[in-house]
Amino acid sequence: xxxxxxxxxxxxxxxxxxxxxxxxxxxxxxxxxxxxxxxxxxxxxxxxxxxxxxxxxxxxxxxxxxxxxxxxxxxxxxxxxxxxxxxxxxxxxxxxxxxxxxxxxxxxxxxxxxxxxxxxxxxxxxxxxxxxxxxxxxxxxxxxxxxxxxxxxxxxxxxxxxxxxxxxxxxxxxxxxxxxxxxxxxxxxxxxxxxxxxxxxxxxxxxxxxxxxxxxxxxxxxxxxxxxxxxxxxxxxxxxxxxxxxxxxxxxxxxxxxxxxxxxxxxxxxxxxxxxxxxxxxxxxxxxxxxxxxxxxxxxxxxxxxxxxxxxxxxxxxxxxxxxxxxxxxxxxxxxxxxxxxxxxxxxxxx
Numbered sequence: 001x002x003x004x005x006x007x008x009x010x011x012x013x014x015x016x017x018x019x020x021x022x023x024x025x026x027x028x029x030x031x032x033x034x035x036x037x038x039x040x041x042x043x044x045x046x047x048x049x050x051x052x053x054x055x056x057x058x059x060x061x062x063x064x065x066x067x068x069x070x071x072x073x074x075x076x077x078x079x080x081x082x083x084x085x086x087x088x089x090x091x092x093x094x095x096x097x098x099x100x101x102x103x104x105x106x107x108x109x110x111x112x113x114x115x116x117x118x119x120x121x122x123x124x125x126x127x128x129x130x131x132x133x134x135x136x137x138x139x140x141x142x143x144x145x146x147x148x149x150x151x152x153x154x155x156x157x158x159x160x161x162x163x164x165x166x167x168x169x170x171x172x173x174x175x176x177x178x179x180x181x182x183x184x185x186x187x188x189x190x191x192x193x194x195x196x197x198x199x200x201x202x203x204x205x206x207x208x209x210x211x212x213x214x215x216x217x218x219x220x221x222x223x224x225x226x227x228x229x230x231x232x233x234x235x236x237x238x239x240x241x242x243x244x245x246x247x248x249x250x251x252x253x254x255x256x257x258x259x260x261x262x263x264x265x266x267x268x269x270x271x272x273x274x275x276x277x278x279x280x281x282x283x284x285x286x287x288x289x290x291x292x293x294x295x296x297x298x299x300x301x302x303x304x305x306x307x308x309x310x311x312x313x314x315x316x317x318x319x320x321x322x323x324x325x326x327x328x329x330x331x332x333x334x335x336x337x338x339x340x341x342x343x344x345x346x347x348x349x350x351x
Contacts, residue, residue, distance in 0.1 A: 006142055013138065017130065018048055043106055046093055054086050055131040063139045079132050086127035087120050147350070154214070154320045157313070181235050196234050199227040207257070214321070215348040218252040218290070222283070225263055229281075232267055240278035247285025252346035254290065255321045259283075261314045262294050262339050270296030270337065277336075285346075292341045298332065311339075321349065 022044070058079070066075040094106040109115040182200065185193035206224050222245060233239055266272075266279045277297040284291040311330065318326050322343055329340045 009138060009142075013134065014052075017051060018044075042098065042102065043094060043104065046098075047106075050086065050090055050093070051131055054082060054127055055135045058082060058132050059135045059139050063136060079128065082132060083124045083127045086131075087123040090123055091119070150320060154317075157317050157320060158214070185234065192234065196231060199231050203227050203231070214255065215253040216256040218249040218254045218285070218346060221254050221256060221259065222249055225259060228260065228263060232272075236272055239272045240275045241272070241281070242278045243281045245283045245285070247283075249285055252285070252290075253348050254343065254346065255317060258314060258317065258343075259292055259341075261311055262292065262341070265311060265337075265339075266294055266296040269299055271299050272296075288345060290343045290346060292343075293339065295336060295338045298335050298337050318343075325349070 062075060062078050062082070066072075066078060090106075095108075095112070099105050107115075107119060109119070112119065179200075182193060182196045184190075185196060203224065206220075229241065229243055233241065263281060266281065270279055271277065272279055274297055280293075280295040282291075282293050315328060318328060318341075322345070325344045327340075327342045327344075329338075331338045
């Protein structure tokens with residue numbers, strides 16, 4: 001939910017807890033309305049501070065750190081500990097320190113030895129239901145609405161990525177060069193001509209229809225990169241390319257069209273035919289991480305107006321689909337462009 005709405009929900013909640021509930025308690029137990037003296041006295045203020053501490057420790061600390069990481073048992077145990085701390089701190093402040101310092105107390109039992117079990121149960125469930133569970137409900141509502149909003153944004157970013165890719169990569173110029181080279185290969189009876197046609201067809205099918213999901217099998221994405229690079233080898237006969245893949249990609253997934261922008265950038269804005277400065281691209285895969293790196297000499301030819309849009313779009317998509325689970329470093333120095341991307345999970349993530 002929006003920031004202003006969320007603040008409004010929190011203010012409404014605290015108005016209910018500190019005003020409506022207090023008014024109900026005053027009418028039920030003291031047969032009177034809330035007075036200014038009661039609202040400003042130290043017992044009321046200490047309640048507000050203790051209630052808020054329990055609520056926001058759960059809201060800002062426990063739920064984001066434990067629930068997001070699916071540590072559910074530890075979260076429940078933390079709630080129990082937080083509830084017991086609520087009981088202990090409230091007793092220490094209101095039934096001991098306030099009596100010692102100000103001569104006032106909250107429950108004011110004559111004999112806490114016999115009343116202690118009732119005091120613990122009463123306050124424990126008050127802290128659990130009024131502040132921990134209530135805060136959890138508000139946090140879940142906010143998190144769900146944020147996820148829905150992020151999902152919509154992600155879909156827009158993905159459509160933009162595919163549109164940018166189609167405009168820059170599968171452009172008439174790209175298709176013309178590819179088809180012209182394939183025609184020449186067929187005309188001269190090249191044994192690679194059928195493979196080139198098949199690769200171009202597979203590339204078009206992948207972009208237009210098979211990349212619509214949020215996640216795709218990593219081997220399919222790597223096959224797409226292989227086809228693209230091989231097609232570029234057909235087009236640029238003297239291309240100097242060093243491309244390696246290490247590790248097992250099976251059983252792993254990745255966001256589609258994440259890596260292709262870096263490869264496309266190397267061919268579009270790099271010097272591809274310099275044997276002394278080849279285009280270097282590498283992918284290293286282990287059980288939980290993918291490392292992609294590329295390096296190429298920067299072409300001195302003028303760039304088109306869309307230069308850099310693809311990489312900025314990739315950075316935006318990475319922040320949406322891999323928040324806190326990726327690092328991206330891009331450097332340009334001494335005429336060399338380098339990019340290094342680490343994706344620290346190869347499983348589908350909740351968006």
